[in-house]
Amino acid sequence: MKVLALIGSARREGNTATIVNKIIEGIKEKNKEAKINSYFLHELNINPCQSCYSCIKTGRCAQKDDMQKIYKFLEKGDVLILGSPIYMDYVSAQTKLFIDRLFPYIHEKSPEINKDLKTILVVTWGWDKKDAYDRVIKNIKKVLKWHKINVYKVIKGYGYQYEKTEVLEDKKLLNNAYRIGFNI
Numbered sequence: 302m303k304v305l306a307l308i309g310s311a312r313r314e315g316n317t318a319t320i321v322n323k324i325i326e327g328i329k330e331k332n333k334e335a336k337i338n339s340y341f342l343h344e345l346n347i348n349p350c351q352s353c354y355s356c357i358k359t360g361r362c363a364q365k366d367d368m369q370k371i372y373k374f375l376e377k378g379d380v381l382i383l384g385s386p387i388y389m390d391y392v393s394a395q396t397k398l399f400i401d402r403l404f405p406y407i408h409e410k411s412p413e414i415n416k417d418l419k420t421i422l423v424v425t426w427g428w429d430k431k432d433a434y435d436r437v438i439k440n441i442k443k444v445l446k447w448h449k450i451n452v453y454k455v456i457k458g459y460g461y462q463y464e465k466t467e468v469l470e471d472k473k474l475l476n477n478a479y480r481i482g483f484n485i
């Protein structure tokens with residue numbers, strides 16, 4: 302099983318990373334052989350889309366940066382975990398960059414994303430309201446679907462203000478994250 306985790310927060314031990322790591326823990330427990338790569342998106346070399354539209358002609362993105370590795374994974378991989386905090390009412394900038402760079406998959410000539418790819422979306426925010434960002438989640442799911450990426454599970458971590466450790470008190474949520482990983 303090939304797994305790729307992309308974390309759209311710069312906080313190594315932050316809320317998003319902690320939840321993503323719990324999912325990974327669950328996957329590892331059940332699938333000892335799983336090949337797991339986990340990255341903080343800001344540490345990858347991912348440029349913004351240049352709107353050159355060469356993907357319309359070739360089906361491929363012309364930019365030779367770390368997205369090329371990610372494209373390969375999306376076409377062959379089994380589990381994608383995408384985690385983002387809410388920044389200013391939307392996903393973080395680094396997460397948005399990644400989403401924009403999925404543009405080549407919209408076109409007819411583009412290669413197919415693995416139709417069996419299971420995607421887990423993790424979204425965390427400060428406002429202590431469970432449905433506060435359902436519209437953002439709905440939007441991200443919709444946009445991922447344009448690229449034939451179906452979201453299999455969503456984990457919402459909310460009411461996390463500033464401390465990196467707030468998520469650790471959310472035992473039920475962390476257990477759920479572990480179980481989702483274990484059962485995948």
Ligand SMILES: Cc1cc2nc3c(=O)[nH]c(=O)nc-3n(C[C@H](O)[C@H](O)[C@H](O)COP(=O)(O)O)c2cc1C
Nearest residue numbers: 310315316317386387388389390425426427428461
């Ligand atoms: C720049 C910035 C903008 C934020 N904007 C929002 C927001 O619009 N709504 C909200 O509920 N929380 C907001 N937050 C809080 C974070 O979404 C929340 O603390 C999140 O869990 C942080 O995740 P992390 O620990 O993985 O970085 C913001 C935090 C930062 C740093």
